[in-house]
Amino acid sequence: MSEYSSACEQARTMKSFEDIDCPKCHAHEAIEAVIMDGLTVGDSICDECGYVIPEGTNHKELAIIEMMAS
Ligand SMILES: [Zn+2]
Numbered sequence: 646m647s648e649y650s651s652a653c654e655q656a657r658t659m660k661s662f663e664d665i666d667c668p669k670c671h672a673h674e675a676i677e678a679v680i681m682d683g684l685t686v687g688d689s690i691c692d693e694c695g696y697v698i699p700e701g702t703n704h705k706e707l708a709i710i711e712m713m714a715s
Contacts, residue, residue, distance in 0.1 A: 660686075665707060666714035670694040678707065 660681045664674035670693045678689040678698060685707070689698040698710065 659683075663707065665689070665698070666711055667691040667693060667696050668710050668713035669696040671714055678702075680704070680707075 658681065660679065663678045663680055665676040665678055666673055667675045670691065672691060672693040675692045675694075676689050676696070676698060679686045683704050685698060685700055685702045687700050689702075690696070698707070702710075
């Protein structure tokens with residue numbers, strides 16, 4: 646019963662975390678982005694060089710940033 650309600654809660658908020666390679670210094674998974682409803686929440690900052698992915702970046706843009714990092 647409680648399992649069901651927590652699954653329901655997760656589906657509603659749709660919050661996830663994604664580790665992204667930095668496109669500037671190429672540090673592996675140095676940027677931790679919090680994603681809600683397909684958009685980043687708050688600025689996501691590279692631990693290594695301070696590169697910032699601004700709030701409101703969508704999934705498609707994140708994929709492009711990751712392509713730049715590789
Ligand atoms: Zn960096």
